[in-house]
Every structure is written in structure tokens, then in C-alpha cells.
Amino acid sequence: MNDLEGETMTEETQGAAVHPLSIHERRTLSRDGALSPERTIRCTQRGEVFVLNCLFCSHNGGIRDAGGGRRFILCDDPEANASDESVSALMTPTVLCVQRDVGVAAIVKLLLAHAISAVPVVDADGRPIGMVSKTDLVRHIGDDALSTTIAADVMTPLVYSISEQAAAANAAALMAYEGIHHLPVLSSTGRVVGIVSALDVLRWFATRAGFVIPPRDISGELGGSQCSHDT
Numbered sequence: 436m437n438d439l440e441g442e443t444m445t446e447e448t449q450g451a452a453v454h455p456l457s458i459h460e461r462r463t464l465s466r467d468g469a470l471s472p473e474r475t476i477r478c479t480q481r482g483e484v485f486v487l488n489c490l491f492c493s494h495n496g497g498i499r500d501a502g503g504g505r506r507f508i509l510c511d512d513p514e515a516n517a518s519d520e521s522v523s524a525l526m527t528p529t530v531l532c533v534q535r536d537v538g539v540a541a542i543v544k545l546l547l548a549h550a551i552s553a554v555p556v557v558d559a560d561g562r563p564i565g566m567v568s569k570t571d572l573v574r575h576i577g578d579d580a581l582s583t584t585i586a587a588d589v590m591t592p593l594v595y596s597i598s599e600q601a602a603a604a605n606a607a608a609l610m611a612y613e614g615i616h617h618l619p620v621l622s623s624t625g626r627v628v629g630i631v632s633a634l635d636v637l638r639w640f641a642t643r644a645g646f647v648i649p650p651r652d653i654s655g656e657l658g659g660s661q662c663s664h665d666t
């Protein structure tokens with residue numbers, strides 16, 4: 436496990452304790468092929484905050500790159516010590532999404548390029564409206580109108596999601612009970628800020644059982660930016 440994962444580790448910087456807070460990155464594919472990033476922090480004081488605004492806060496102590504695509508804001512606000520039992524500690528903080536009018540060919544390309552098996556479908560504000568998985572796409576192979584089929588045609592309407600502040604165990608229980616492999620994680624404003632896969636849950640439980648699990652590299656390449664999550 437990365438020594439900064441879990442968001443609870445504190446350290447001393449010039450006498451003040453700072454807390455590493457995971458940067459959440461949602462990259463959304465639009466119909467024109469652009470992959471737009473949005474980077475946020477879950478701030479104890481202000482809720483969901485854009486990283487750019489966080490950088491100008493008096494509590495900000497800079498950004499730390501922990502490798503493997505994981506980056507953290509260093510915050511010296513005493514209230515910022517987030518619990519490592521929340522979904523934030525379990526989820527993949529870099530998530531790929533698509534807008535509802537993206538064609539299925541572009542979605543297939545995205546899944547293959549990043550070796551992932553599902554993506555949330557989001558509206559213009561980043562709020563989830565469905566999920567497209569490889570299974571959804573396979574169902575439509577052979578359709579006459581496949582070249583004009585879009586995400587909204589093949590997605591499974593969103594049934595389950597979870598707040599990033601919920602207990603990590605709740606995410607595991609929901610996925611196990613409902614038999615789902617991916618769970619979008621939402622900020623306090625309802626936007627997608629991460630995703631939990633079945634593998635994320637296994638890694639989390641194994642780590643808490645005392646096993647040393649090497650950090651997973653979540654960096655990927657598309658337009659030179661970090662943007663992958665696991666299958």
C-alpha cells in the first residue's frame with residue numbers, strides 16, 4: 436500500500452501537521468473526442484473544491500506526487516484528517532466517464548485503450564445517469580444501426596452509486612449484495628469523483644487484514660494525462 440493512501444497519515448511541515456488529501460480526477464469523453472478533466476478535493480471545511488481554488492487557500496501546503504498516478508494536496512487544516520474507513524480510501528480517484536451522446540465505437544476504443552470494463556455515463560455537470568459495460572456493448576454487436584448507436588442507447592440506467600463519505604464497508608456490502616462490479620462514487624454535490632471496482636474492494640480488505648499489497652499504478656496515457664481505473 437502506498438504510504439499516502441488512506442488519507443489519514445499526517446506529517447510535520449515547519450511545525451504544523453499536514454494531511455494528504457487525495458486529488459480526484461474525472462475525465463469525461465465528449466462526442467467531439469475531447470477528454471475534459473476536472474480535478475477536485477473533498478475539503479472538510481468547504482465540501483467539494485476545485486484543486487485550483489484549493490491551491491490559493493491559506494491551509495494549502497502544496498501538492499505531492501506519490502507516483503502511480505496518485506497525487507495529494509497537503510492541507511494543514513486540523514479538521515482535514517479524513518477517515519481511512521470512508522469510500523474515499525477505497526475508490527480509484529481517477530475515473531473515466533462519457534457523455535450520453537458519445538458513439539459506441541469511441542467507447543470501445545476508450546475501454547480497450549485503458550483496459551477497463553465499464554464507464555459511467557454523465558450529464559453536462561458530471562452527474563451520473565448510467566453505466567456502459569463491455570457486456571452492454573456485446574449485446575449490441577450485429578445491430579444494423581451500430582454506427583449511429585450512442586451511449587444513451589446501450590447504457591444501463593444508473594441504479595446504484597455511493598457517497599465518498601460513506602463507510603468503505605458499505606460499498607463492499609452493496610456490491611456483494613447486488614452482484615455489481617463497479618460503483619460510481621459521488622461528491623457531496625452529486626458529481627462523479629471516483630469509482631470502486633471489485634478489485635478495489637479485495638485490495639482494501641487484504642490490506643486491512645495485514646497483507647502488503649503493492650500500490651496499483653493508475654496512471655494511463657491519453658493525451659498525456661492520467662486517466663485510468665481498474666476492471
Ligand code: SF4
Pocket residue numbers: 456476477478479480481484488489490492493494495496508509510511512515
Ligand atoms: S487547503 Fe485544505 S482547507 Fe483549504 S481548500 Fe484545500 S482542502 Fe480545504
